[in-house]
Amino acid sequence: MLDVSAFQEALGIMFTSAGSWGWIVPGLIVGLVFSAIPGISITMAMAIVLPMSLYMDFFSAIVFLTSVYTGAGFGGSVPAILMNIPGSPSSFATTFDGYAMSKKGEHNEALGYALFASTICGILGYVLLLLVVEPMANIVLRIGPLEMFAVAIWGMLLLGSLGSKYLTRGLLAAAFGILLGTVGMNTAGFTRGTMGLPELLDGIAPIPAMIGLLAAGQLLTLAGKDYILDAESAREVSVRKILIGCWGTLKYPGVLIRGSIIGIIIGAVPGVGSSIGNLIAYAETKRTAKDSATFGKGNPKGVIAAESAVASAEGGSMATMLALGIPGGGATAILIAAFMMHNIVPGPNFIETQKPMVYAIILNNIVQAIVLLAVGIGFIYVASNIVRVRTRYILPAILVIATLGTYAVTGETAGPITLFVFALLGFALVRYEYPISAVVVGILLGRMLETEFLRSYQLSGGNPLYILNRPGAMGIVAVMLLSLLMTAWGKRKQARAEAAEEAAIERLHQEEMARGHKV
């Protein structure tokens, strides 16, 4: 648990290197701006600023980079809410209700909900990290392929709550997405579906593919409109409404806590990152909510659930990085590089010998989350002015920015080409009423599903009883089934209640009719 003397020393480090605090705001702004640009992920934003941090002293460099990380964790939700185009895969679930709220003219509130959910759960994640950084890391190492496979299946359950007009087309779209996700060389060294292109050996780049698919759908719906919002009165940008959203977040502590727990655990698992936590948190919140029918139509709880998991995943991912020296995702891989460039190797040794420094880093992240509240309100105030711009200006601008974004960072035409191909695919999907979101979920999870299933098979030697040796996996499956059963039970009860209500109304009606006849 918390080592008090190290904690006090950590406070000392924080205050003696007060100069480094100056890097928080620039870092947050860099993170917000980069991640709000469709096509630039958190990892890319950090890779861009990494060389810059070489010229700073150690603590300043880490403060700067983690600030970029914190800012970027939220920035992706801004285009997700305003334009239905997530800035990065981790804010995909935010689009479901965030954009629906925007369409209703509640974009100010939606951004407020997202910001507060993001910061509160970011803080929650780090506080928990402060307490359990070491035991957590040891648990994370024990999570094996079977457990991960169960988590991936859980993520796929989201498909059930996406809802589409035709069930068969939804399933077909998901299967197609999973197939796309498995393109490239798999974990056993087999190459599939690359069509001889070396660029595809590492798989389809998820970010340009996702943006291509979603932007195409958006272009079709927005092209016929003058503005993103139809009603002129709705196109306002109001700090008051943003604050109402911020405040409103506090009314859903249950959603925040559930989202945080899912986010922390999944964020801590090496190699998964936050792009699946938000899907699971969203699906679970929707499934257990009484008003689940309004999810996807602008329910603030959907925004809160998704954002809370993204933000808390940061803390989880930092835990693995600090305690084991293992990156949870791309962004923490960059952080490790920054540590190494300052001659510090994170890992069990680092945490034993430099606990005050570890605490100082965590505490500084909490400070960043608090500062993000203020900086974030300013940022979303500026960004939400996009609703006042005509779509004829926005659409080309988004396309150009997304194309540049996917090109700029690697300097390879593979990014823009992927974007273009998937935009065409997106057009076709929308035209024939296949749900695009199911394809995106498939792309995001396909690789993980396949890899973890294959490893479980290899480990067990094909023996299905292997699951009995893995209590963790059994636990996850049990919780998942329980959650599904409870939903089914709840739905049934609800359906019965509704039927009973209808019957009662019908009876009343008939009685009235009968009475009417008598009179």
Next chain:
Amino acid sequence: MTHLTRRDALKWTAGGLAAAGGIIAMPSILRAAAYPTRPINVIVPFATGGYNDRLSRAFAPYLDKELGQPTVIVNKPGAGTQLGNSYALNQPADGYSILCTSAAPYIPLTVLLQNAPYKFEDFAMINLPSRDYTLAATSSDSALKSYKEVVDKLKADPSSISIGVQPASADYANMVLAMQAAGIDITKLRIVTYDGGGPARNATAGAQVDVGFVGAEGFLPLKSKIRPLAMFAAEKVEWYPEAPLIAESGLKTDFVEGSQRGWAVTSKLKNEQPEIYKFLVAAIERASKNPKAIEALKMQDLATTWYGPEASDKAYRDNAAKMARYVNLLK
């Protein structure tokens, strides 16, 4: 602007070539003055933050001083270095692009397994200071105490121990060679494949698999979580002396070196622009021997040892030849 300087550079180097192949040798100072006149790109075929990226960035200040021009790190990750390697080969052979790469195992692997559109001989090594070896390791709380124990158990029942390894890698080849040497049926092993050294190490440290065969260097931060069983090296490795060598288990097996990382150029540059090549070799040699560079890189666990172009090229070619010999094991 750059166009002009590039043309200048071409003119000068062309002059230098004409002089070298011509009647009178031009004073070397004149030729040296012509190159380099603008920043030099260091192509790293990996993403930011990997070993080569860190090596190039940490080495840059010392190399810049020797080159008289700044270096620009260009990250070209993807397809197991094939994209970056192809990119490097497509650059003009004017000395403004050099590589900082993991020559082994990636160049042979992309050639042998991915049908990369180049040959081993298209690359010329300048210096490969970082050498890594396959390490067979187990989780620190595992019941397995030595490599001999692993062999004995596998001999009795090949499916009794699960093995984590990255397919199509030097580690995989070493694992198969060691199993063959011990007379263990490979088809009956429980092999779990990982698409990178990192995940395979995590699985080893977390006891997901009983034994992992992975590059040893990456294990250093996780040292306290694992027990080294056998290092696939001919002599003790100075940065991991407590790891027993494979020979100590009593097993006689051939093996390939895990990685050889460092500085390289295209063979085209070496052959067509010998003066520029010599200049680059000399600059890298001086920077590698700079005590300040050695100290700074050591702090980051990065290697600077100067082996020179002959030794480095020989090591690289030997490794490539060995990989080609064992290519069937890699597939």
